[in-house]
Amino acid sequence: MNKLLPILLFLSFISVAKAESFTIEDIRIEGLQRISAGTVFNYLPVKVGDTMTDNDAKGIIRSLFKSKYFNDVEVEIQDNVLVIKVKERPAISSIELVGNKDMDSAELLKSLREIGFGEGQVFEQAMLERVELELERQYFSRGKYGVAISSEVTPLSRNRVAIRITMAEGVVATISEINIVGNHAFDDEELMTDFQTTTGSLLSFLTKDNQYSRQKLSADLETLRSFYLDRGYVDFTVESTQVSISDDKKHMFITINISEGEKYKINQVRLAGNLIVPEDELFKLVTIRENSVFSRKAITKSTENLTNRLGNDGYAFANVNAVPEIDREKREVDLTFFVDPGRRAYVRRINISGNSKTRDEVLRREFRQQESAWISTEKVEQSKARVSRLGYFENVNVETIPVAGVQDQVDLDFGVTETPSGSLSAGIGFSQSDGLIFNANVTQKNFLGSGKHIRFGFNNSSINTIYSFGYTNPFVTVDGISQGFNAFYRKTDADEANIATYTLDAFGGDITFGIPISEENRINLGVGYEHTEIDLPSDNNISRYSDFIDREGDSFDTVTLNLGWSSDDRDNALLPTSGISQTLTGEFAVPGPSLQYYKLKYKANAYHPINETFTFSLRGEFGYGDSYGDTEEYPFFQNFYAGGIRSVRGFQANTLGVKEDDEPLGGNLLVSGGAEVIFPVPFMKKTLKSFRLSAFTDFGNVYDVNQDFDAGLLRYSAGLSAIWISPFGAMSFSIAAPLKKEDGDETEAFQFSLGSTF
Known part of the structure; x- marks a missing residue:
């Protein structure tokens, strides 16, 4: 059509040139179908009453072609009337996408409409060609270099067209070979250790690391450059990079030519x-x-x-x-x-915004940077981290604002976004270890904006009936010493938990103090009291239980001293991706009132990101208890247990260790742990933050008071697990198979729990 434009201009020029200049008395548009006359008038460079010249005729044709509404434009003069004859371009009636399995049709059509290529819009062949090129580029970015795109334009009535775009996607081209040429000091394997681009592995179907990406290759070249510059090769250069593809468009080959230079x-x-x-x-x-x-x-x-x-x-x-x-x-x-160094600056004022519920003092007592003091970047970052760890705010931002007219003062603006700090929940859950669970919990972490915590809970299952109440003031002193107390009542039917038969009734409480010793570490001190009554059924066949009751009695009043240390720098409490959480607790029953025993427990969980989507996790748990003084044997109802979704998955809950009369007894020594590779749900374009999977291996066992630790008795398992933070609470699922088991071990391939994470 563009080739016709000079001819039309020439013909129009001849037509107008035959007549002398004239005053336009009227303008008539002929040939319009969908486009309104008003739209055409908006593009005309002349109007009624203007003097018409040959230059004006050419300008009219240019303007109307520039609007892209018309395939043909003619200008005529009839008795001082300007007549403009047009032929409209067709409108797009429909766009059909065929064969696009890798890209969503709705999203593609939306993107095409945004660039002016959609239903009801004017059809341009040049635009269709650009669309084809862009689709091809999109497939190239996904590694599908064998894609073939064709389009078909079908004329319809009323000057419309139907467009059908067919995409033969082909297969993803994978990297078959990466060669580095010019390296003498280091071999290819060492140089490519940290490359994002690889020739593939067992997990490539998830990581896509064997698919070519220009951005990833650029990052790898920078990694290579850093490798040499960190080892003294100042003159190192990447001389060239060649990327080639096989004739069948399925295999790619990358060659990187380098010059190492000398070591400095x-x-x-x-x-x-x-x-x-x-x-x-x-x-x-x-x-x-x-x-x-x-x-x-x-x-x-x-x-x-x-x-x-x-x-x-x-x-x-x-x-x-x-x-x-x-x-x-x-x-x-x-x-x-x-x-x-620049100029030294004081902090004139620290401003806080966004805390509509939380009192200023709750934030300010977490600040390590103070007003009227020299600004310290370290203390500002510490302040931000401590406020973030309160759990009251979704976002915490800090800005350093120079004070106008003063060169040595700045203001710090802390902006926070509050989240609900209280929760009221009631529900029904099910766990294979606890059975049917009824629970109700009221928690307020930031009571009346004061930062104080209160909680009340009720839990009723086939194993436990628990009532509890707690209160904590995290800043009972200005130094950050916390104080709290708890009260509880608990009734336990051990037989329902796969433990040897007995029933336990207990009530008590404790008072605790937490003393901060660093930004992430605390020491906890406390004293507790517990009244315990044990009931053995008449058909009890466990001699150890009956011997203990005969010797020590069936009712105990125990006063305990509690000492603990905790450290936590994880980035998230439920679904962390980095950081370490550790707890070490000691419980000592004081001599006098009743039983004399002590109980130590250490637990650690470490998370390290492998890349943006994969996380490696290690966990370990160790527990030990023993009696002392007048108590001859460690109380059996204080035993540790192993097995189940919260311990060694693949084995039934609490069933590992020594058994008597086929009943698990637990033990006074616990050793367990495991490793996991955590990853998001595969084949999903958008990562679900509330759901993730992992491949794991677990180990563990409990040892009786008459046993020494023997690594040969540890049980092992491996499998897959899933955690979902659902609207009903945290849900955990696992499918596991024992890697090492002994006769008498009770296994369970599928395990799940609602209301807790592993």
Whole structure:
């Protein structure tokens, strides 16, 4: 159509040239079907009453073609009437997408409409060609280089067209080979250890690491460059990169050509500039030394250390630059760190916004940065972290605002987004270890905005009936010492928990104090009281139980001293991806009132991100209890138990360890643990934050008072698990198979629990 434009302009020019200039008395548009005359008039460069010339005729044709509404435009003059004859371009009646399994049709159609290619819009062949190219590019980005895209335009009545776009997606091209050329100091395997792009592994169907991506390859080249620069190769360069694909579009080959250069050492390290901190103190923060191998990583770390040190003294805008002087003949580098501390600044005011419910003092007592003090970057970050860990806020942001007209003062603006800190829940759950569970809980972590915690709970299952109440004041003193008390009543039917038959009734309470010793660590001290009554059925066949009751009685009043230590720097309490949680507790029954025993327990969970989607987790649990003084034997109702979804999955809950008359007795020594690789749900385009899967292996067992620890008695299992934070509570599922078991072990392949996570 564009080829016709010069001809039409020429013909129109001849037509107008035959007549002399005239005044337009009227304008008539002919040939319109869908487009209104008003739309055409908006594009015309002339109007009634204007003097018409040949240049105006050409301008009319240009303007109307530019609107992209028309395939043909003619201009005529009839008795001082300007007649414009047009032929409209067809409208798109429908767009049909065929064969697009890898891309959602609704999303594609929405994207096409946003760029002007949708139902009811004007059809342009050039736009259709651009759409085909863009679809092809989208498939290329997904590794499908064999894609074939064709389109069919079918004319319809009333100047409309139907468009059918067919996509033969083909298969994903995978990387078959990666070659590095020019490396002499290191082999290919070592250089590609941290590459995101690989030739594939058993998990490639999930990680997609064997699919080519220009962005991933660029990141890998930077990783390669850092590898050499961290090992002294100052002159290292990537000379070229070739990416080729096989004729069948299924296999890709990557070749990286490099030049290693020579290895350099550090000859001298100097500090220069305005050293407002003693040079000896700053020099201790420089991690790269004379005669060491040149390392960009060490230089970057040294620069960060120096900047943070200056920031801790109020120089929040300090600038430290490392300048190398390279001697290529000697293959040595002189390194100078230039220090520009800038101006020292005070914090004039700390402002808090967004806390409509929580009192200011609840946040301010967590601050480590104070007003009227030198600003410290370390203390500002500590303050932000402590406020975030309160659990009252969804987001916590900090901005440093220079005070207008003053060069040595700043304001800190803390902006928070509150979340509901209270919860009221009641429900019914089921656990294979606890059976049918009825529960009701009222919790308020931030009672009346004061930061105090209150809780009341009721739990009723086939094993336990529990009533509990608790109160905690996390800041009973300005130093952050916490105080709390708890009261409870518990009735337990051990037979329902796969434990030897007895019934236990207990009530009591405790008072605890928590003492912070660092940002993530606390020591807990407490004293508790418990009244316990044990009932053995008449048909009891467990001699150890009856012997204990005959010797010690069936009713006990126990006073315990509790000592504990806890540390937690995880990023999330329910579904963490990084950090370590540890607890160490000791419970000591004091001599006098009744039984004399002690109980120690250590538990740790560690999480380390493998990449953006995979997390590696390790856990371990150790427990030990024993009697002392006048009590001859450790109380059997204080035993540890192993097996089940919260312990060694694949074995029935609480069934591991010594048995008597086919009844599990538990033990006074517990050893268990495991490892997991946690990953999101595969084949889903959007990651579900509330649901994740893991592949795990567990181990563990309990040992009786007459047994010594023997690693050969440990049981092992492996399987898959899932955790879902559902509207009804946390749900855990596992499918596991024992890797090591003995005769008499009770196994269970599928296990689940509603209301707790593992």
